[in-house]
Amino acid sequence: MMRTIRKYMKIILIIVIAAFGVSIFYGLGQYRSSQKTKYYIAEINGVGISYNQWQATFQNTISRYDNKTISSMDQSTINSLKNNILQQMINSELLFQQAKKEKVKISKNDIDSEIDKIKENFSSPEEFDNALKANNIALNQLQDDIKKQLMINYVLGEAKNKITITDDELLEYFNKNKDSFFEPEKVHALHIIVNTEEEANNILNKLKEGIIDFSELAKQKSIDASALNGGDLGFFTRGQMVKEFEDAAFSLKPGEISNVVKTEFGYHIIKLVEKKEAHNPTFEEAKENINNILKNQKEIEATQNLVSNLTANANIIIKYDFKSENQSSSSSPEETQTSNSTTTDSPREYSN
Numbered sequence: 001m002m003r004t005i006r007k008y009m010k011i012i013l014i015i016v017i018a019a020f021g022v023s024i025f026y027g028l029g030q031y032r033s034s035q036k037t038k039y040y041i042a043e044i045n046g047v048g049i050s051y052n053q054w055q056a057t058f059q060n061t062i063s064r065y066d067n068k069t070i071s072s073m074d075q076s077t078i079n080s081l082k083n084n085i086l087q088q089m090i091n092s093e094l095l096f097q098q099a100k101k102e103k104v105k106i107s108k109n110d111i112d113s114e115i116d117k118i119k120e121n122f123s124s125p126e127e128f129d130n131a132l133k134a135n136n137i138a139l140n141q142l143q144d145d146i147k148k149q150l151m152i153n154y155v156l157g158e159a160k161n162k163i164t165i166t167d168d169e170l171l172e173y174f175n176k177n178k179d180s181f182f183e184p185e186k187v188h189a190l191h192i193i194v195n196t197e198e199e200a201n202n203i204l205n206k207l208k209e210g211i212i213d214f215s216e217l218a219k220q221k222s223i224d225a226s227a228l229n230g231g232d233l234g235f236f237t238r239g240q241m242v243k244e245f246e247d248a249a250f251s252l253k254p255g256e257i258s259n260v261v262k263t264e265f266g267y268h269i270i271k272l273v274e275k276k277e278a279h280n281p282t283f284e285e286a287k288e289n290i291n292n293i294l295k296n297q298k299e300i301e302a303t304q305n306l307v308s309n310l311t312a313n314a315n316i317i318i319k320y321d322f323k324s325e326n327q328s329s330s331s332s333p334e335e336t337q338t339s340n341s342t343t344t345d346s347p348r349e350y351s352n
């Protein structure tokens with residue numbers, strides 16, 4: 001049961017964050033707790049972020065990490081992550097307040113459209129409903145947070161729309177970074193991998209006789225994850241595969257099938273789909289790629305500048321520094337707030 005809940009939590013978070021690509025939804029997972037608390041760990045222009053809201057966001061954030069990643073984090077790293085999450089929540093609130101100041105309107109159709117996109121990632125309406133229930137999320141609460149995020153996205157979009165990129169900037173970037181655009185020789189290959197040489201030879205004979213399609217046979221016989229895609233490995237360059245596999249793949253011509261190739265992973269049969277020779281792109285060939293790079297850089301810069309300007313003109317009070325937990329026993333900010341005033345765990349308050 002817990003595994004199912006964790007899966008649903010990850011699905012909701014990944015879908016929502018992927019859909020918007022900006023701030024973390026504070027409150028997602030627990031939303032507005034039924035246990036009202038007057039303790040805020042931060043206030044932005046008089047609007048508080050409660051410990052419960054932060055805790056819900058933190059729990060949902062770490063649910064996206066696997067256990068190995070989480071266990072590799074030391075306490076200092078975790079506490080830095082805690083502070084970063086609080087800062088993202090503050091930034092989100094600043095942007096939301098700006099959206100309200102600009103009287104940004106979001107239509108019901110826009111919200112419904114985003115809900116429909118989320119539903120597409122579930123096999124049935126029932127599975128979607130179960131995911132909401134597992135995370136204690138009411139549909140109207142999800143709609144409310146989506147509306148807020150769309151309002152934030154509108155404000156960010158306004159800042160990004162002011163970006164301009166000139167041909168001179170594109171050419172300057174190309175001249176300074178020519179080496180980075182070099183495209184080494186690469187091949188697109190399919191493969192079938194099995195555990196024994198005997199089975200590999202049997203498969204190779206079937207392929208030579210034309211009895212069955214390579215991709216279909218890969219789906220049936222191959223023992224690695226690429227079997228789901230008919231053994232398709234996509235394009236790869238030298239140095240990305242083990243030497244025996246690489247030597248065989250790069251020696252083939254498009255359409256050719258290799259003999260059985262033994263590696264530390266098993267016995268492979270390789271089919272070459274396409275080969276691309278090493279290439280130095282011209283400016284015109286690289287222009288679109290450069291434009292995308294500069295656009296991404298300028299969008300990040302525009303977002304940072306917007307948040308910086310909003311921060312400079314805001315009254316922000318941060319009442320708890322999670323890094324203080326590095327020197328003290330682990331306790332929640334609420335526990336810290338209600339503890340004896342002489343303790344070293346008292347919240348640190350500072351404002352912009």
